[in-house]
Amino acid sequence: MDATPARSYMWRMELEPVFNAAADTLRAIPRSELLIAAVVAMVLGWIGAMIAKRSALGGVLRLASSAALGLILLTVVLQLSRFDPRFDVAVPQIGLPEQVVEGGETRIPLSADGHFWVRADVNGVPGNFMIDTGATLTAISAPLAERAGLEPRRGGIPIMLGTANGTVQAHVATIDSLTFGNVSASGTDAAIAENFGDFNVIGMNVLARLGSWRVEDNTLILVPRAEDTIS
Structure with a gap:
């Protein structure tokens, strides 16, 4: 009797709770354009770091990544500041009147x-x-x-x-x-x-x-x- 299907079934049974937990965690992560932009900026930074020694493009990507992450951080700080009544943050250009x-x-x-x-x-x-x-x-x-x-x-x-x-x-x-x-x-x-x-x-x-x-x-x-x- 081939035990492969049984082992495969047992693996699925053991891994299913792990996959379900991972899916629940991903669903719980707040989605936003800022989060997507931050992930893209980090990926560009990693790519730039890997090719920096072989191409000048790597340095450009790393610089662009750092600038983008800096702007994202500033936007997050401005938005969080509005939740504190001690601060009057007004930047209508980015929707913060x-x-x-x-x-x-x-x-x-x-x-x-x-x-x-x-x-x-x-x-x-x-x-x-x-x-x-x-x-x-x-x-x-x-x-x-x-x-x-x-x-x-x-x-x-x-x-x-x-x-x-x-x-x-x-x-x-x-x-x-x-x-x-x-x-x-x-x-x-x-x-x-x-x-x-x-x-x-x-x-x-x-x-x-x-x-x-x-x-x-x-x-x-x-x-x-x-x-x-x-x-």
Whole structure:
């Protein structure tokens, strides 16, 4: 009896979990144009290093690779800086407009579920939002993003969001106009996740650009900066 088919079957049984794990890992890697560009730049650098001693083209490829990786790193740093309210990064040429929050004082009562909810307009399209002081970034559900015409930023960095259903991958878009109560925000970054459900959050990238916010008698009070007050 030929044992080859049996051995082949056993090898497949042993390797299948490895292949499945590798596939799951690849699917979990955030996809972006920046990631693809970085991989291409590194491959060009490796090719340049291998042929540098035999051809001047190798030196050119290595130089081009280093320059491309430097530009990619700068773009990543600029995008990450926008998630920190202490930085006002505005580079409209690469889709990073200034994030501005202005308006008048807004009071939001505590809901029965223990959260603060507002009805907000995203590019003129209404949606219910929970105000979450523990969220770094404003988050928009995929259905609302579609209705509001939001598209993920080209060349943007995919991010991972922690939700009640686990960690999901999200892409960052720019909201031209976000209004709620007497507050108006423009150029706001927001995460869009397919698996986020019909759930929307106003995070600290909006709140921290106000003058202050506080809770008094189960009411959240949002106060703009004096110079940003709309009369």
